[in-house]
Amino acid sequence: MEKKNDRGQSGQFEVAFNRIHRCLKEMVKNASNDAFVELLNTGFKNHSIIRRYKNELYQFAKLRNAIVHEKVDVDYYIAEPHKEVVARIEEIADHFEKPPLAISAASTPVFYYYEDALLKDVLKAINKFEFTRFPIYSTNNEYRGLLTSTDIIRWMGRKFSSDVISLENVQVGEVLTKDKNYYVDFVSEKATLYEVEERFDEYHTQDKKLQAVILTENGEKDSKPKGVITPWDLLDPEPNS
Template sequence: MKNSERYIIAFNRIDAAMKKMCHSTNMPFFKLIDCARRHNAVVRRYEHDLREFAELRNAIVHDRTEQAYVIAEPHHQVVQKIEQIARKITKPVTVGQLFRRKVVTLQANDSLLIGLRLIREQKFNQFPLYDRQHFIGMITAMGITYWLSDRMTEGMPKGKIPKLRDVHQHEKRKKSYRFVRQNMPIYEAVEIFQKGVTSGNRIEALLITENGREKEKLLGIVTPMDIVRAHK
C-alpha cells in the first residue's frame, strides 16, 4: 500500500471519529477540529498537527490530476505520525488500562506508626484514608510533618500514639486529589495535573473508580510521577 493510501485511511478514521464526537455527518474538517477539541483531550493535544494533516490531505485528494497520480506522496514518518494519532483518538489508552492496581489504603483508627512504617518500607508518600468504607481524604508525608511540627511546639504526651484520623486534621491541602472514571483517556488525566499547576491548586493524585464516584471501590491511583514514567 502506498504512503498516500495509508495516509488517507488514517485521516478518514480521524474524520469519522470527530464527526461522531460532534454528532455531525457533513461538517468540514477544520470546523470538526474546533468542535471536537471541546470534547477530546487528544484532539486538543494534536490540534496543530491535525490542521497540517488537513492541508496535506487536500493536496493528495483535491490536487491530483488523475486517479493513479497524486501530487504529494507523504513521507513515511508523516504517515506513521498520523496513524499514531488516529489510534490515540479512536482507541485512547485509559487510566484504568495503565494504572489499575491494588491500592494500599489506611483506616482512620490505624496508628501513626502504621503510616510511618509504610513510608519507610514502601517509599510511599500518600495514602487514601477510610473510616471503614467511607473515604475521608489523603494522608501524606507532608501532613505527618505538619502534625509533628505542631506536637514539637505543644508537647506530646509520653506513650500516646495518635490515630491517623487525628493526623489528617493537620493536612494543609485536603483537596489535593480527584476521583476519576477508569475509562478516562490518559490525556485527560495529564490535563487535570497541568491545570492544577497553572491554577495554583495542584493535584497530587487521581483516584480511579469505575465511574469516578467517591463511594465506589478504589481500583487504582495515578500520581504526576506515574504520568512522567508512562510517557518515557
C-alpha cells in the first residue's frame, strides 16, 4: 500500500493541531503540565478564545490521538479526517496565532460629543445611524461619562410639559446622568477581540454590567475614541479573520 506523506489530510490536521498546542502553551502558564487537554481545562477560565473553541478542541484532541497514536510509521496514518475538519482546525489555528482585532467588531467611526454640544445633534445621529451610546467629554478632552438613548428618553420624560419639549438650546451636559455610573472600560485600539471579550466576562463575574468598551489610541480614557464595542457587537459567534 502506498504511504501517505505529511501533506495529506492527516498531516495537515496534525500540523494545525500542533500550532494550536504551541499557542496554548504560550497562553496558559499555570497548568500542571503541557498536555493539550490539561491546557484547555486550565486556560478556559481566563481566556475567551479557549472558551469559544473549547468543545471543538476537545473533539480535535480525541481525533488527533486516534490518528497519531495509531501511525504505522512516521509518514503513514491509518485514518484521514474529512477536508471540512482540516479546514476548520486550520481556521481555528489562524485565530489562535493571529486573533482578530477588536476594532474589526467595533462601531466606527465613534460619535462622541462634548458637554456643550447640542442634544438635537445627538438625536440626529440616533435617527440616522441607530447608535445608542455616546462617549461624552469635557472641553479639555476629559471623559465625563456615557450618554445613552435611554438617558435621553428619561430626561425628556422628566421635562415633558404642555405636550411640548424645546430642544433648541439644550446641551448634552444637561442630559448626561450625573448620578448613574455606567460601567465603561477602555483598551488600546490594538487590543484583540478576545481581550475585549475577557473584559466583559470579568465584569460579569463581579455582577456588573459593562455597557461598553471604548478603544482609544493608547487605552487611556481621556484619549480620543477610535471605536466602541457593546455587548451586542459580540453576539456574532464567528469573528472575521
